[in-house]
Amino acid sequence: MGERKPESGPKPAGLATRREVLGGGLGLAGLLAAGRWPQVATAGIHPPARAKNIIYIFLAGGVSQLDTFDPKPELARLDGQLCPDELYAGKRLAFIRSHPKVLGSPYTFKKHGQSGAEVSELMPHLAEVVDDLTFIKSMHCDEFNHGPAQLQLATGVGRFGRPSLGAWLDYAIGSENQDLPGFVNLLGSVDVPAAAGALWGSGMLPGKHQGVRFASPWSPVFYLRNPSGVSETMQQQDVATVNALNEIALARGGNPETATRMAQYDLALRMQKALPEAADLSQESQATKDDYGVRLNPTSFATQCLLARRLVERDVRMVQVINSGWDHHSNIFQFIKPSSRKVDKPIAALIRDLKQRGLLDETLVVCATEFGRTPIAQGIGLGGEKAIPGRDHQRDAFTVWMAGAGLKPGMTYGKTDELGHQVVENPVHVHDLNATILHLMGLDHEQVTFRFEGRNHRLTDVHGHVVHDILA
Numbered sequence: 001m002g003e004r005k006p007e008s009g010p011k012p013a014g015l016a017t018r019r020e021v022l023g024g025g026l027g028l029a030g031l032l033a034a035g036r037w038p039q040v041a042t043a044g045i046h047p048p049a050r051a052k053n054i055i056y057i058f059l060a061g062g063v064s065q066l067d068t069f070d071p072k073p074e075l076a077r078l079d080g081q082l083c084p085d086e087l088y089a090g091k092r093l094a095f096i097r098s099h100p101k102v103l104g105s106p107y108t109f110k111k112h113g114q115s116g117a118e119v120s121e122l123m124p125h126l127a128e129v130v131d132d133l134t135f136i137k138s139m140h141c142d143e144f145n146h147g148p149a150q151l152q153l154a155t156g157v158g159r160f161g162r163p164s165l166g167a168w169l170d171y172a173i174g175s176e177n178q179d180l181p182g183f184v185n186l187l188g189s190v191d192v193p194a195a196a197g198a199l200w201g202s203g204m205l206p207g208k209h210q211g212v213r214f215a216s217p218w219s220p221v222f223y224l225r226n227p228s229g230v231s232e233t234m235q236q237q238d239v240a241t242v243n244a245l246n247e248i249a250l251a252r253g254g255n256p257e258t259a260t261r262m263a264q265y266d267l268a269l270r271m272q273k274a275l276p277e278a279a280d281l282s283q284e285s286q287a288t289k290d291d292y293g294v295r296l297n298p299t300s301f302a303t304q305c306l307l308a309r310r311l312v313e314r315d316v317r318m319v320q321v322i323n324s325g326w327d328h329h330s331n332i333f334q335f336i337k338p339s340s341r342k343v344d345k346p347i348a349a350l351i352r353d354l355k356q357r358g359l360l361d362e363t364l365v366v367c368a369t370e371f372g373r374t375p376i377a378q379g380i381g382l383g384g385e386k387a388i389p390g391r392d393h394q395r396d397a398f399t400v401w402m403a404g405a406g407l408k409p410g411m412t413y414g415k416t417d418e419l420g421h422q423v424v425e426n427p428v429h430v431h432d433l434n435a436t437i438l439h440l441m442g443l444d445h446e447q448v449t450f451r452f453e454g455r456n457h458r459l460t461d462v463h464g465h466v467v468h469d470i471l472a
Helices: 018-022 027-032 073-078 124-133 148-153 163-171 196-198 232-253 258-277 286-292 300-314 331-358 430-438
Strands: 053-059 107-113 117-120 131-139 183-187 213-216 318-323 363-368 372-379 390-394 396-404 409-411 424-426 450-452 454-458
Touching: 053 163, 053 300, 053 331, 107 124, 117 124, 117 300, 124 131, 124 331, 131 163, 131 424, 131 430, 148 196, 148 430, 163 183, 163 318, 163 430, 183 196, 196 318, 232 258, 232 390, 286 331, 300 331, 331 363, 363 430, 372 396, 372 454
Parallel strands: 053 318, 053 363, 131 409, 183 213, 183 318
Antiparallel strands: 107 117, 131 396, 363 396, 372 390, 450 454
16 A cells, blocks of 8 residues: 555645644644644635535436336337347346347336426326436446446446545535534445445545444434443543544654544544434424435435435535445336335425425535446346346446536436437536536536545546536
8 A cells, every 4th residue: 555645736725734734833733623634725726616515315226217217118119029239239238148128118207397307107206396306318337237336436436445425525625514524424225235335435535534324313323422420521531632642643653544533533522412413303393204204214215315404404515325226137117116115205305305495505416326227128147037027237328317506407418319228419427427516516526636656536537527518
């Protein structure tokens, strides 16, 4: 492993570099009290911020765009026929090995709202808020298996070791609420995605920027309350003593992870006071809970969506909500129904709730998946020859939607061919999506860098273009 070095680029006025901090002349106390290191420059080289916070909903497993948001009548017409050669010959598919048949969608699509966006019957609640959504139907990526595709979406590279989007944001602009983490991850399912903790990891960035995983609103993090017999004063004295020893170690060794531990000790103290209130859903009206579909299960996706709103309301920079269960290789038309039902109502409620509270004007909501699903049937693989057909992985064409700050609402951008196999209009790579998200947050994706092992790294690697056509 190479030496971790400070970020490159101009130094913000009034802030010292890490070398100046570690070299003496300026103590760590002020920086650690603020809960952050010096950040990358934000004046002069970055665009104005359109959004203040992000709620990033990740539907892990590969949502079928063909059954939700991208209707293809031609698929229904050709359903059951052997697929054209161009859909199969020479293609790199995850599981399909023999010449497959075309698989149409059995679901009815209708146009909704003033925008006329087409939505499947699987998503009746989202259909009610389509005029607040911005659809990108021309997404594509480089990876065709779950782990690498999830990593590319979250970190820009299809392998482990790189910082996630939330970590980059916390590194670049920090959080306005110093009593809560700048990046929170809500895993609304026991089914952990293939990329696991890398989806909220910090990679080569200092560890303080990784996402904090919350377990449930009733017990968001472990050891939130002091054990019996340990007073707040006693705990503060313990942390002060440990941090005094860590500061000596930091001055001697210069390891930034030592400073991370110091900052996290202080943050943990502040979280003990702020987090119970932020996660207290009893403060919400019954009407609000009913709109989200919140029930007694504290780890339900609906509960996580409501908690996400409460966290951005308290200036947490990014809240990531993860829902798994979209990997429908077999019997897709049975399994996609409960998957859709689980997320449809809560997400629509989240959009309405943010809007009526005036938060949608400053919050960017992203709903993404790592890739889409093929217009051809996968009948071999999971379940063997007699398996009821599903859809294989599709990296060349899928749908993502966003809503909120800085976007053109009610817009559909990009287009796929008549079978939903290839993008034919306005292609958007995952690097372009991430460049656009950073742009909306007031960051030039080419300027947010971290020097590690001899070169500058960034979320979009050496790629990415802002999709200006979807910006308001």
